[in-house]
Amino acid sequence: MPLIHHDYAHVNGVRLHYAQAGTGPLILFLHGFPEFWYCWKNQIEEFGRDHRAVAPDLRGYNLSDRPAEVKQYKARILVEDIRQLAAQFGAEKFVLVAHDWGGAVAWGYAMAHPQTLHKLVIINSPHPVPFARELTHNKAQQDASQYMNLLRSDKAERVLSENNFARLQKMTLDGWDRGQSDPTDRAAYIEAWSQPGALTGSLNYYRASPLYPPLGDDPGAGALQLDPADFMVRVPTMVVWGMRDQALLPCILDGMEECVPDLRVERLAEASHWVMHEQPERLNELIRDFLGAGKVN
Secondary structure: OOOOEEEEEEEOOEEEEEEEEOOOOEEEEEOOOOOOHHHHHHHHHHHOOOOEEEEEOOOOOOOOOOOOOHHHHOHHHHHHHHHHHHHHOOOOOEEEEEEHHHHHHHHHHHHHOHHHEEEEEEEOOOOHHHHHHHHHHOHHHHHHOOHHHHHHOOOHHHHHHHHHHHHHHHHOOOOOOOOOOOHHHHHHHHHHHOOOOHHHHHHHHHHHOOOOOOEOOEOHHHHOOOOHHHHOOOOOEEEEEEOOOOOOOHHHHOOHHHOOOOEEEEEEOOOOOOHHHHOHHHHHHHHHHHHOOOOOO
16 A cells, blocks of 8 residues: 655645555545545555555645634635646646535535546535525435534534534544444544644534524525526536435435536445445446546547
């Protein structure tokens, strides 16, 4: 297996930490909430055999810079982070793989810079148009997304950090459908969450986004009028979906092809939101197959 090593890149006014392995075509992995580069360790080792596999800590997380202001987490800023990071590796085109909030950034990146991507792989992260639709009209998805309003609130840092991050441990390490979590994993996550400002940085992704369920008189995503023509993804795309995801329901997949014409959807019946942890080998196989035996044409 290739050795994983670490470095930093100065991009878009912040310093991003990243882990990488291997040489060859660039494949970039973007994590979600409340994770960090470490969630991709199995993919870095696998794809580092014949790619330059890079997994950054997104801004606000772990060892990357962690701005405190909500405005520093607007979508266009997050997308520009990735554009500048990829450019530092000298890649004119690359493969982008992303999960959860990393997927939200990746969707935006693919819309803005399709000419720089060979292919896009999204794991349990909704395209904004069907997500806005379901948050507006689907009571089941509204109920499943209520946690977002907690994470947007002023009390979120206190609630999530209590008892050694007990709630975060429950939603991640204790929620992975793979039995007992590795103590090394648990220690790594707690250390990442404990970085000064990291909890606020990660929560600011929710606070900066207009996509959230209704709360009282606030319609949330219902206030948006999204034209699918403005959210087209013109990149060959594979969406991998753990069908046991309790927060992002499978209804989000309905109609996605309207905005993603070149779309392949892989539904994993026995996986939850945490596909990379529960079925890492299967995920690697799917990505390999999608890329074409590991080669970018």
